[in-house]
Structure formats: structure tokens, C-alpha cells
Amino acid sequence: MLLDSIKLYCRYVDISLRSQMQYRASFLIRTLAHFLITGAEFLGFVALFQRFGQIKGWTLPQMGLLYGIISVAFAIAEAVARGFDIFPTLIKAGDFDRVLLRPRSAAFQVLSQELQLMRIGRLAQGLIVLFWSAEQLDVHWTFANATLLSLAIVGGACLFSGLFVLQATICFWTTESLEIVNCTTYGGVEAAQFPLTIYRPWFRAIFTFVIPLAAINYFPAHAILNLRDVLGSTPLIQWLSPLTGVLFLVVCLQFWRFGVKHYTSTGS
């Protein structure tokens, strides 16, 4: 049953990729543009570190590790959860009814609409920063901390995907796109690129307990770099925290189901 769904998803992805490849020149330019934009953004941080030296005890390469994890996680979510990002268009066109008329879960169908390949621009840039930082920090890679790094990225991708799902779920109640949700996705990315300790306590609390971005890069980074966390997280927390991202996605999907229920009882 699951295998059948995976096969169907692969088929959808194949169609989506072929469609994007039709406009090859545009795709290449957009990918390059994303790569350059994110690259320029990081160079800006390099410039700041050159002037200031460090931020609350964190050096540039250490920040680079945080930055890399978040960037790669976000790029994956942007690419995979693109279907939820464009959900407002689907609902406004009245095509959601057709989704409900098909014998598959609505979330699965929305997800399968598109896998946006051009996000590879940010992905590549994030990976470069990540590898550069790891090299600068002379991290001793073991199976354990390599797994933790991967889990952190996967957990982050799940968390950001969850945010995209939430953003889409709002459309069941209002079609006016709320710019404020950008705070959570793009705002979250910007904020989590830096160590959590620089933010005010109330801000830290939001990004630890409400939208657990800290669980994605801040806590795992301590375990990978063998640092003691001034905020007091234990190694156990640091190793398990990426799972929070997965949990977050599960919760968001529950909201989605609630949203679909609302749609079927009020009829668009």
C-alpha cells in the first residue's frame, strides 16, 4: 500500500520535473539567481564577522554550521512542499473539489503537484557553507555525529514543510494570503541562522517551544561541536531534538485534516 503511494509520488515527480525542464533556460537562470542571492547573503555575514570578530562567543565557522543546517533544511522543504506553497492558487481556481473526488489523501495530492528543482540553488549554497564550516572547525566526523547532522537536516525539512502546510491550511478559512506567516518561514530562517543566545528570552521561547527551530540547528550543533550550551541543554536533548521537527509536521498535518473537514462542511 505504502509502496504503491511511493510509486505514484515518483510518477508525479517525474511529470513535474519534465515540465520544469521544458523551460530550461529559465530554470538555469532562476537556480543561478537563488545561488547568488543566498551566496551574497552569506558574504554579507562574512563581512560583519570581519568587522566584529564574533557574536556572543560564536565564530564565523560556528555560525556557518548553524546557517548551513537551516539553509539546506529550508531548501529541501521549499522544493518538496512547494505544492502547499502554491495551494492558494489551487483553492482559488476551485480545483480542490477535484482533489477530494480522487481516492487519495488530499495532503498527498497537494504535495505531489510539484517538486521545485530550482531550489537546488539554495541547497548547493547551504551545502558549500556547511562543508566549509565543518572543515574550518576541524570537526571529527563519527558515524554518530554525521547521523545527527543528517537527522537535523531532515528534522528541519519536516519542520519547514509543516509551516508550509500550516500556511496552506489557513486558506480554508480566508483566501487573503497573510503576509504574516512569512515571519515563520523566512523570518525563522533568518533568525535561526544565528545562535539563539543573541535573542531576547521571549523570542528564544517562541523559537524553542512554539516553532522549534532551535531544535533543528542550535541544540544539535552543540553535540556535533562538543560545546557546552549556555542555555543549559543536555546532550540527551541535543541528540534527540531533531525529532521535534518531525513531531511538528505531524501536528501541522492534523490541522490540515481539520481544515479539510471545515471545507467539506462549508463548501468553499
Add this chain to the structure above:
Amino acid sequence: MKAYLAILSSRFLALLQYRAAAIAGVGTQLFFGLVRVMIFDGFYRSSSGPQPMTYDQVVTYIWLGQAMLALTLLAVDNDVAVMIRTGNVAYEMTRPVDLYAFWFARALSGRAAPLVMRAIPIFIIAGLFLGLQPPVSLRAGLMFIVSAFGGLLMASSLVALTTISLLWTISGEGLNRLALPLIFFFSGIGIPLPFFPDWSQPLVAALPFRGLIDTPFRIYLGHLSGQAATAAVLSQLAWIMALVIIGRVTLARGLRKLVVQGG
């Protein structure tokens, strides 16, 4: 002239309608501003060496940036883009309207409305609670307004140029996708321009994009005063004129190309 004013005001009113979106948008911008302020707060606490700006100045710069964000989020005029793509732009040429002035007016109102809607609440909130300082002197404040208006004109002329470049379809679109983010970067909205590395400052000075927000902000903060301020504003105006001229010339070329190719 009346026609262009009419366009300006009707677009302005139309854009003012999106009140709910505006309120939410201000909230978002306050958030982003706070994040940036806290990042710089972290940096300043970690180092005591001399910096291009004091912490208070940086905070003001950041909030001014959020207030005037509309001048940096340049995007192609979508309606015109559709017109060009479908070829309907040919009909525009038959009208007794100066097409450049028309597109410029659209760009101007397209930036002015969100600017006013966001700037006022952000000035108030950030000024009262979040560390946005008043201008260094009355004269600086007045010059700031002049220079900010210059930034608005520059933003409009850049938008007009990006729209005109679409007459060269694919290359135009590609150019816009690469150029617009770079303009964003070199305007100083992300990293304030004074913080760019010293070796890059000549490049920054050579580009026109600092005229969007950096020049007015430096005047506001007193970094540029007296003669230097006047020179900077004149430089803005020179660039604006250059961009307008380039715009008009390329528009004429582009339209001629359309006519030759048959649209």
C-alpha cells in the same frame, strides 16, 4: 499631465484598499526588524572596536529600512508584463500617450502607496518603542525627505527599466531575475552599506543603488551633512536622470523592434 496624475491617484487608491494585508504586513516587518536589531545587538556586545556606525545609529538605520522597504522590493509591473507577453502592448502604442511616462507613473504609484502605508505606522511604533531616533537636525530631516523622494524616483525608474527589458523577452526576464536581487543587496537593506568591506566601498559608491535608501539614511543620521549631503542628493538626481534617459531610449528601441518584427 492631468492624465498621469489621474493614473497615479487611482492606482494609489486601489492599493490603499488592501488594509488587512497592510496591517499584517506591518507586523511582519516589525518582526524582521527586531531580528536584525537583535543580531546587531549581539555583534556590538561581542566587540568593542570602532565600527562604521554606532549601535544606536545602526538601529535607526534598520528601522528606517523597514519603513522604506518598498523602495527596495523592486518588481516588474505585472500588468504590463502580461501586456508585453500577449503582444497587446502594440495597442498601447496607438494611443496618444507617452508610454514611458505612463509606465513611470504606474511604477511611482506602485511604490508610493505601500511606502506610505508601511512607513507611517513603522515610524510611529519604532520611534516610540523600538529605538528609531529622530533625525540629527531639522535640516537633516528636511534633506532626508528630499533625498527619500529621490529614492522613490530612482526606484520607479529602475522598475520602469525592468519592465522595458521585457520587450526583449527571455533575456529580459533573465536579466530581471538576476539584477533585482542584486539591487536589493546593494541598496543596504540587508547589510547596511557602511558595513560592506572597505575594499568594496568604491564599487558600492560607483553603483546607483545606494541612492535608493542608503543616501537618505546617511543624511538622516548626519553621516552626510552640509556640502556632502548636497552632493549626494545631486548624485541621486544625476543617476535618476541617467536612468530615465536610458529607459526612454531603450523603450523606443524596443518598440521599434516590435514594429519591425510585427509584434
Add this chain to the structure above:
Amino acid sequence: MPQIVVEDLVKTFHIARRAPGLWGGLKGLLKRDWREIRALDGVSFSIAQGELVGYIGPNGAGKSTTVKVLSGILVPDSGSVMVMGRTPWIDRIDYVRRIGVVFGQRTQLWWDLPVIESFDLLRDIYRVPQDRYRASRDELIAMLDLGALLDTTVRQLSLGQRMRCDLAAALLHEPELLFLDEPTIGLDAVSKLAVREFIERLNKQRGMTVILTTHDMDDIEALCRRVMVIGDGRILSDGTLADLRASVTRERWLTVDLVDGAPVAAVTDPDAALIRQEGKRFCLAFDPQRISVPDLIARIARNYPVHDLFVENPPIEAIIARIYAQRRSSGALTAVRGFAASVDKSQ
């Protein structure tokens, strides 16, 4: 046991009322004004397997709402619905596997894909076994003459071609029940005929139950032995087309366009009633049993400077209006009788 049993279906929609203008928009942020629309107001009917039922009514009468409830994508406020022995909106995924739905205004095919790829994708979505898919697909391609279209992208198809492909797409998974929502809307005459022929064959040869909602009386005339009329959320009429016609539509309409500049204020005739006038266009209703169509045309053409004219059936809205009027008058009659009875009792 009928395939579809609907009892006392009720569905109310709440639409936010927004005042116009800038001030209204601002007020709307603070307080919402709701408007209630009773889309379904106690709808009941049953449909046996193999029936081809027409479901007609003016816009906003409740047609789409009924179809949405029957297809399991809308939950009603109250009432019961049993389709193929189960409630449609419970366990949606399992239910929709057994029905087919075609929307006339909207295609279910993927815009940028060749038709055959859309079909293959649907096979995977519906989990149709390969051999059954091949048989079903080939038969539908033959019946709808889609051979030449298979490699064309949906974007490039004409409206008529697209509708034929959509019909095939809805049937690939061999549903037991088919809903058609305005399938002939916007189609040219040839395509309409093709679609109607196909629906008829489907119903006669395969015994497929078809529920057809439409505005087009010609669709109904060509296909449906049974017609349900819905208006204001209620079933106003449920029977054969002949019954419906006999009760209301013996009447026909003659529309006359006078020559430009004709110094005529009115077009009248002893055997016809003026329904509507727009400038030089006059619409007359008449009973063809009282005066034949050719006789009336000849008389009008003799008496007036006619530029153009045409004869048609009254539109469905007019029929519904008549049915309402009948209901209202019969309702009033009942009220009067009731009053008289109560007066009698008190004496």
C-alpha cells in the same frame, strides 16, 4: 433497493456580507455581517440503478450542492443520503473510487500532459489493474473517437475534444455511477450531439446510472426520460419530461426584430401575448395548438416590417417561474381553504 436514496436534505451556506468601499472594508475587519443561503431545503428523491435522470433548475437553485453532497465532498446540515448502500461523505476515499464525475466548466486532465498520460496517471491514482485498464481505456477511446487526440496536450484541445476526453477519464476506473455537471456547456452543435450519443449508449448498453445536471433543455429532451426540477432548494417537479412539458411548456415563444427606424411602437396579435420588449425586439408567447407556427409567422410578417425572427421553447427559467407561480397559487388556495375551515369550525 434503489441505488440512491435521499431524504430531507438540508444545507445552509453562510456568506459574509461585505459593504462596498474603503469604509465598508474597514468595518468588515471589525464585525462580520452574515447572510444565510438555504441551498437545500428538504430535498428528497430516490434513483434506481440504470436510470438516466436529468436534474434541472436555474442558477443558485441547489443543483451543484446536491451533486456535491451525493459525491461525498460536501456534508449536509441534516437529512440522510444513501448511495450504493453507504453515506457518501463517510470514508470519502473508499467512496469516490466507485463514482465518476465530470464538470463541464473544468477539466480534470492535466493541462500540460498528453491525453494518454493523463489517462495513465488516473489509472495509478485509482489503482486500476493493468488488464482491466487496457480494456476499459481502449473501449472508451473507440466509443469517443479519441485515437487522434491521445498524444495531444490537453491545452491544445478544443472544448468539444476536451469534453470527450474528460468523459473517458471519468470512466476509466469503471465507476458504478456517473455525475455529469453541465457537460455540453459551451460546446458546438456537433460536439453536443457526440456527447449526447455517448451518454445514451453508456446508459443503454452498460446500464450505467447517470445523473445529468444541465441548463440545456435540448440535453434533457434528447436523453432523459425522468426529470427533476429543483428551485429555491426544493424539488418542484419529479417525473417524465412529457409530464413536465404537458404541465407547463405547451407554450412557445416568437421573437421578432423589427427593421431599424420602423415607426412601430408595439407588436401585437390576437393569439399571442407580449412578454418582453427591448427596443425593436419583441418577444411573444403563444399556444401552437391555437395558432400554428407558420400561421403566426405569416401574420406577423404581413402586419409589421420584420427584419428577423425566430421561434424557441421557453427557457427553463420561465418554466420554473411557472412552476413557482403554480405552487404559490395552490399554496394560497390552501391557505384560503384553511381559513374558511377555521371560520366554519368556530361557528
